Amino acid sequence: MKSPVTQVLKNLHQRYASLHDGKVADYIPELAKVDPKLFGICIATRDGHLYEVGDTRHKFTIQSISKALSYGLALEDRGEDHVTSRIGVEPSGDAFNAISLKPGNGAPFNPMINAGAIATCGQVLKKDGQTRIDRIREYLSRCAIGQLDIDEDVYRSESQTGHRNRAIGWMLRNFDIIEEEPRDILETYFQQCSLRVNCADLAVMAATLANQGCNPVTGERAIAHEYVDNVLGVMASCGMYDWSGEWIYRVGLPAKSGVGGGILAVLPGQLGIGVFSPPLDDQGNSVRGIKVCMDLARELALHMFNPSAVPQPALRRSYNASQVNSRRRLPAPVFKALRSYGDRIRVMELQGPLLFSTFEPVIRELVKQAAYCQHVILNFANVFSVDGVSLRMLREVRQQLDDTGVRLLCCHAGRHGKALEVAGLGEDALFPSEDAALEACEDAVLEKVMPHHTPDVPPVALSKCSLFSTCDEDELQLLEERMEHRSFATGETIIHTGGTADELFVLSDGTVEVRLLLGNNRYQRLDVFSAGMSFGELAFLDGSPRSADVVTTAPVTCRVIRRSLFDVLGREHPALKAKILHQFALLLCERLRQANIEISALRG
Amino acid sequence: MKSPVTQVLKNLHQRYASLHDGKVADYIPELAKVDPKLFGICIATRDGHLYEVGDTRHKFTIQSISKALSYGLALEDRGEDHVTSRIGVEPSGDAFNAISLKPGNGAPFNPMINAGAIATCGQVLKKDGQTRIDRIREYLSRCAIGQLDIDEDVYRSESQTGHRNRAIGWMLRNFDIIEEEPRDILETYFQQCSLRVNCADLAVMAATLANQGCNPVTGERAIAHEYVDNVLGVMASCGMYDWSGEWIYRVGLPAKSGVGGGILAVLPGQLGIGVFSPPLDDQGNSVRGIKVCMDLARELALHMFNPSAVPQPALRRSYNASQVNSRRRLPAPVFKALRSYGDRIRVMELQGPLLFSTFEPVIRELVKQAAYCQHVILNFANVFSVDGVSLRMLREVRQQLDDTGVRLLCCHAGRHGKALEVAGLGEDALFPSEDAALEACEDAVLEKVMPHHTPDVPPVALSKCSLFSTCDEDELQLLEERMEHRSFATGETIIHTGGTADELFVLSDGTVEVRLLLGNNRYQRLDVFSAGMSFGELAFLDGSPRSADVVTTAPVTCRVIRRSLFDVLGREHPALKAKILHQFALLLCERLRQANIEISALRG
Known part of the structure; x- marks a missing residue:
């Protein structure tokens, strides 16, 4: 049987595989080499299940998608106040590579434009002998399926042609947004953009953001819980540059795209989406990626404001x-x-x-x-x-x-x-x-x-035991003579699961627990009996093997009716046996009534 | 006992009542008259419960908050394509009263700035003899607690001083964004802004948006289901003008404010918030309103991207x-x-x-x-x-x-x-x-x-009835003679709830249902018995009144054991009674085991 979810992805893949609009990024030769036909779609669920169609395991460079995640690392390193005093969170309305800094303090408008992303790299600390890019690579890898590596060719090429970004770096230095010469920070930025991921990685990164910062595939914490909403916040308002309003209106998912052809989209609390297709539109977004996200959002009703996604009362x-x-x-x-x-x-x-x-x-x-x-x-x-x-x-x-x-x-x-x-x-x-x-x-x-509800001081006389409460003096005398007496210390097992049930027990003193064994030394308490009560009736009556252990929880003395005695009673004292069985039936009636009330309460 | 939710609101009210920053709107004298001390906070839950503190029932004019809701009406009247072709959904970065129209087609950037809101009024249809303002007033009233009316003084004043908005109206006419002379549309806009609401109305409007467009207090549909996410979308990206990015980052709730001092904020799928306090900041937002929303969002973790708000698997x-x-x-x-x-x-x-x-x-x-x-x-x-x-x-x-x-x-x-x-x-x-x-x-x-699992062709002989399956020929003969035979047509009630239980029934032919009466002629089926089985044992045994009806679902013939016969058996044929009671006990054992398995499955 095929999952209808996979079918939805297959249909989408088929629908847009023949769409040849857009142009592969060519500002560096390494990106221009990519096959424009590559096309993958992946959904990662909150419990780590992946639905994949197409080229979901082909590696490509992450590019601007890295901006959203390294912003999380910067927040973890420096705290929200420090970071937001240097990098804004307001959409700029400008293109991604504009040198748009706020008039007052020179802070970049937001961390999703290049200026903001370079400033973000500058906020990441060198720590424990690790360079900035070491730490960013590890951070992003924890959000992905496995370890990410750097595409050295792309990195070299980015670095060789990154003059505009160097200008931005020096402007940031000029305004003290970064506190050192920008060289290392810029190289970190170029390397971060050159990290290689695949489409499934993107979906898992998105699902990590959807899943409170915990990677649902590895089960590891990847992003600090308290900064997940900050990352999603800037993705929602600034993730798609000057198309962010349209994106939220039409797709309704915090998202980030990269010129490598990837798009990552998050349905907070629910799931992550990764799409990969290299040809880009004029804004630098994957043409097929946008189409797939718009259709997916509509067809699967994946919208942040989807009025059906209502949490159930607790x-x-x-x-x-x-x-x-x-x-x-x-x-x-x-x-x-x-x-x-x-x-x-x-x-x-x-x-x-x-x-x-x-x-x-x-x-x-x-x-x-x-x-x-x-x-x-x-x-x-x-x-x-x-x-x-x-x-x-x-x-x-x-x-x-x-x-x-x-x-x-x-x-x-x-x-x-x-x-x-x-x-x-x-x-x-x-x-x-x-x-x-x-x-x-x-x-x-x-x-x-009932302040004095323990009426009978143990040992309880046979006449006070419910099974024998209708017996006369002679009958009690006869039973007393024929029944065996046994004593147990605390913690002893009187009845073993699977054992033969040829005895019925009547407690004179002490308490026992009926335990259903669950394995690993764990058990569930099914019943607790105290003085005057009987136990072990069910298997004794219907002859099935014992279905649970019975263990003493206090020193116990009890009387035992063996099956042979019960049979003898039937032949020699049928009226006495009928009395006992009648009491038996009453006891079972009572338990059955109670069970029925419980079932009805549990069914609600 | 006091609700801790009310306490949170009281604390907030107390915290900010002494904050005297900001200035009451004074561009028209009617607004300047308002008491700056007025201050109300209200939360409306998705099931229509209101938590209110302060001046939550004081009426004031809705102003720009109306823009968000009338956008919903315009979408219902004209459809998404028509409306978005005339009014954008992108934040403009400009102040609310800027004449900011897109260079290409003259469309206002979004429906939250005045230009967009006036264009939105123009999209609302006159219909069924109703004017635009009639329809807008009814639409907004359906979202509120009760009927809204217009503050005629404010309206007159708005109209007398609304020259800038008239200029915007003519620009919209110039670009054919509106298709008639703007006079009526502008008056509609001034009237819409002059609708009187209170703080509780705002919370209910917000809760209506949170609740899929259904007003949780009246239970009525107020906003078409399919446009709720559009309204929330523009509120999220453009609801707080050039502070929208900050608002989403820090508060994380789609929201809209008005110069009357109101703010409405929505946690989609969960709840609505209304705050009222007239003094405004430079952007025209209520100073206390902003503070209350920021604190509430943090203290109650009400954030769209709150990673805890995860829908439970179904x-x-x-x-x-x-x-x-x-x-x-x-x-x-x-x-x-x-x-x-x-x-x-x-x-x-x-x-x-x-x-x-x-x-x-x-x-x-x-x-x-x-x-x-x-x-x-x-x-x-x-x-x-x-x-x-x-x-x-x-x-x-x-x-x-x-x-x-x-x-x-x-x-x-x-x-x-x-x-x-x-x-x-x-x-x-x-x-x-x-x-x-x-x-x-x-x-x-x-x-x-078990293709042939109906082994016994009715009427079932006494020896085949489980209660008597261990009896010998003589015993069966004796029972057969002493038991009464009765017949019932389909639909007859054999046992009535509450009746005395002095009879036990053994089915020879037909089927009966045990029905727990639920009132209003409704019942729950508790048991179904067919030929060879007995019913009515529990009450017969323990003497309690009948707890359910037993009704025939096919023509029935059955044998009846009266209590008097059972007593006689005890005296005259104790061995026979013991046999029957033993079978009884086995039957009850079986049912109890089954009930215990069911309880355990239901407890999961």
Whole structure:
């Protein structure tokens, strides 16, 4: 099966392969040699998948596209204030090679014209024994698929003919925009423009900008998070010279082109596009590149202002403890009480990126819920980013909730845990799982509504075990005699996954956990049983192998019904067996009802 | 409890209330009269919630902010090609009142300068007996909270002093940019600028642009969907005159200001901001307005290129029919077969907005799944928008799936159903619920793997009913004699919600549905039982009232066990009762296991 995305690119490639408008750059002989038929289109997704059609792996020189990225490096080296005091961010309306400096301070209008790009090179530091071009080459390589190298022929030729740029360099020196003689900075600039990339590199660079500065193919951070919007900002307003307004209106993507025939375009937060086709129009932009970007933007609705690209509200679903509970089994009357006060515990599952506009409805809901409940659990399992604004709002809401006596807990924080802790949600508010958070809240609610809810002091008598609660004295006596007693220390495994199920356990004292093994020594807690309850019924009844481990979490004493005893009961004391089975069925009924409520809450 | 969002606005208000820089516009006396202390800030969310601080309900004149919106009306009246051939979209670099027309055709550089705005007024049609200003007033009112009116004093004054604008009008007439004497167009322009709004109106107008052109307070469509990105495009590149590059770099929101002291700023897809404070800077922008927008953008991370605002992938969760099945109960061996071939049916739950970058990973997964399964169900329950690109990709994938023999079904399409039908997913592919879609796929799978899976021709003998499958001849005979037989026509209700549960039913022939009533004659199908199965056990066993209706979906004959009979069996035939209870327990075990698998799949 073919992907329809590849088909879209193939159609575009076919549509414009026969377009022969434009002229290959010829201001230096090395560029003029390129085959004008070369033509590649590549889309890189935010998770690093590449769709490629045509000559996407042919190497060519990056030229002006480098200006956008080295601007990022300059910002990282010197900070925004320093850089913007020397290089503006306003479109100049002039051609790319104009010596257009602001009247007041001689600052180039923006970093996308040659004057601004040369000044930008001057802002890049020599550092750790590395030259400027070493650092620029590494920086750009981190944004690409692999290491980039310099086309020495192109570089030599650029340097030999770069007189106009030398004039610009000296003007910048004159205004103290650069603080040394311009020679090294200019050579850096010529080398930077001569770096060799392919069309797929361009798409990955664009996707790196779309992906918060993280290269989606290598997974490495390439551009500091805080400067991504600066780079995209100048690309949006100045990336296409005096055609920038038209470009934003018609294509709607921050972009940068180079006279090597490349265009890089970014849909922020979503994807990157690279196009390569050497013939250029009068403004020095790839003719086919422009066409492809305009058509792609329209056909795939890739527009910054695309009104469909709306982030989803962060509230995935919401339920209370009358619908969903912790895995710990409680004695029936206690459980009933918990359910009837379950609306005091509210679980809110979050999702997606947490940023102001997605998280604000959650905050609104929290403010509302504060009047109704006493515990709020935020589940972060489906959250994939938390920005500083959300953290701050969360901290503020939490302080207010504290003041009104509502407790805020977070679970499944995972990689967001550190950020939550910094936001003041310390150890007491962070729980590894929703299960653990629910249990803590249930304890607090039960403490209030049923302060003495541990009715039976262990060891629990057989008559108090729900399975045998309808048995008479004689029957209890008989069972007591025939059942085996066993004791276990904390941490012992009573039931092993895969084992034969010929025993049923009734807890007299202690607690056990049913654990589903997940591999790597990890497990999921499925159930917790305490004194008076039974465990191991399902496999005991239907004879299937054990589906989970049962491990003691406190010293345990229990009674054991072996299958042979159960069979004997059936023959010799059928009425007793019927009583037990009836209790069994009631127990299963109760669990099934609870499971159905949970399924319905989870389905939303 | 106070919302931390309101607190952010209060802090900002406090921070800048004492800032007395700037001067109230005084080119006409009516504007000079305004109190410079007036100061309001409002945020409108995409769901129409307003956060307001200060003088957000004080009326003032809209002035240049009207330019952005009437540009939308001109586009709706004449289409993009017509309008852009007469009014450019490139920043001019000049001040707002410059007579800057392009050398070639005399077209104003963009619709945000006066020349462009007057030309835009000229593009608005008189229609259905309505004047231009009638239509502009209605259009802007649809974007606001309520009906807007004209400040007649301001209008008169603007008209009396608008000589420079009259000169511009005649220049536009000279170049045939407007096709009639400019008098009416100029008066329209003066009236448009004199429309009275308040700060909350501005926020709602901005939120309307953020919300795909739909007013989030009234819920009405205000701006045609397809022109929202055009309006935002010119605001982004030209909205703040010769400070547009700086604005996009520092604030990162398409915006428009007016000399009345208002600023409107849009975070596309997310929210709208309105600020009102009359004192202006040299460029004619509200001093406090600019400060508030810059701080808000930084403090709430509201930036178009904010790298956190990443739309979540559209695949919410995915499971197969070994984990989740239709509500129809199947005989145990049939069910077992279904589960073991369950990977032939794949359910993919979708979420959020479907657009290229969120839907592409779904397409990629579909292409992959095509090799493994035979039925794919897409659940649209959590999808809140589907764009044309997603529809097209879906249609193409579906055609390819068809060719490879994989069936694509959609469920819970709701309001997206029409769009899916247009995309070629007709009646045969659209199902009202996941349950119904699953059942159809299960039938198809069973047809292949168990072509004769209806083993027992009804009426099913008692010995073939799972509850009694371990009973011997004598026991069956006894039961047969004591159980009552009943018949029902199609559509009859056998069990009523809330009724007393003193009967248990065993189906000899026909099918019944268990229905959870949702009100308004709607219901959710919980279970479907067919011949040989029993129903009504849960309430029968634990004595609780009936929790759902049971309705026949075919003519039914069934056997009934009354509670009195069950009690008698306990006393007189305990071994028989134990056998039945054992089967009961097994049945419940099976359902509980299935529910647990489903919960685990839903938790993902």
